[in-house]
Amino acid sequence: MLRGELLVLHAGSLSAPLERFCAEFEALHPGLRVRRVAGGSAALARDIASGRAVADLFLSADIEVIEQVLVPEHAERAVPFAGNEMVLCHTDAGRHADRIGPDNWFRVLPESGVAWGHSDPDQDPCGYRALMVLQLAEIFHDEPGLAARLLASRRPENVLPRASDLVARLLDGSLDYAWEYRSVAVQRGLRFVALDPRVNLGDPRLNEVYAQAVVRTAGARSGETIERRGAACVYALALCRRAPNPAAARAFILHLRPGFAGL
Incomplete structure (x- = not known):
């Protein structure tokens, strides 16, 4: 026993x-x-x-x-x-929630007054996966410089330690959009933008595509970094x-x- x-x-x-x-x-x-x-x-x-x-x-x-x-x-x-797979979560109260979708989310996020965020890439895989999604969207939509423009529109205070912190900010209205896993969006009853499989990190058969995205994060020891390549x-x-x-x-x-x- x-x-x-x-x-x-x-x-x-x-x-x-x-x-x-x-x-x-x-x-x-x-x-x-x-x-x-x-x-x-x-x-x-x-x-x-x-x-x-x-x-x-x-x-x-x-x-x-x-x-x-x-x-x-x-x-x-x-x-x-x-x-799992990455999605862009929001509520009915999010700015432009009535018109955002898989073909224009990357144009909505940088608009004036839109607050969006992701978790800390050094602490949470959802955070570095969010950055990978931005890189993959740049390739998929053939928009050179897209990832950098999106990150420039994200306020530093909207990078939170954990993805669960972002959900709380969505629900209290201080964020319009947040990157999360599809399972969490479903569990919490959030609306979300589903992305193309070549962008959402959800299909192991597309790992060669996802590997085009690269993010460096903190390593196991102080001062070390780890190169992380995109994968499902x-x-x-x-x-x-x-x-x-x-x-x-x-x-x-x-x-x-x-x-x-x-x-």
């Missing part, structure tokens, strides 16, 4: 499905408590690697975060379990090498996939 505590560090975009899944898992194992800590995947991985955080399991929004920061010293391998959004998990409760972690992994069927 599993007992004690299972500590799971995870991407913020997994909060809603994990809440349901962990409740089901605890019901199957009454002697076990699952404690969850959500955050930006890149920041959480650095916390594990530095020893600032001890966890049994780490669930990342980007498989490469695990492979680049944690394998092999802090985790044996990354196990993929789900996919693939979520992955890792069993941490110093897991305090490895038996519970393995049981969680074995039970995981059916719980995320609707992600």
Whole structure:
């Protein structure tokens, strides 16, 4: 029988499905408590690697975060379990929400008075994926300099630590648009602009196309940087090498996939 505590560090975009899944898992194992800590995947991985955080399991929004920061010293391998895609979220109250769409969003965002944002690329994969989407849109729409023009229109204060922070800003009206994952938009009931598959980082068959986008972010150690090339959004998990409760972690992994069927 599993007992004690299972500590799971995870991407913020997994909060809603994990809440349901962990409740089901605890019901199957009454002697076990699952404690969850959500955050930006890149920041959480650095916390594990530095020893600032001890966890049994780490669930990342980007498989490469695990492979680049944690394998092999802090985790044996990354196990993929789900996919996602990038969308541009908004509410009915967003400026020009009545006319924005997949063919003109990149013209609406830089318009006067429009407030839009994304999460911090150094902390959250959704942040560097947002920058990749801008680069891919420049190529797809044949608009040289588009990514730079868009970034010039984004106010610095609209780059927030986590994508979940952006959702709160959308809902209180201080942002008109925010880059998020499609799963989160659906879970939160947000309107969103769906992008062409060659731009949205949602199709693994298009990884050669996505690889044209390149973003540099903070590395595992102070002063280091990592070059990240565009690739389809693939979520992955890792069993941490110093897991305090490895038996519970393995049981969680074995039970995981059916719980995320609707992600």
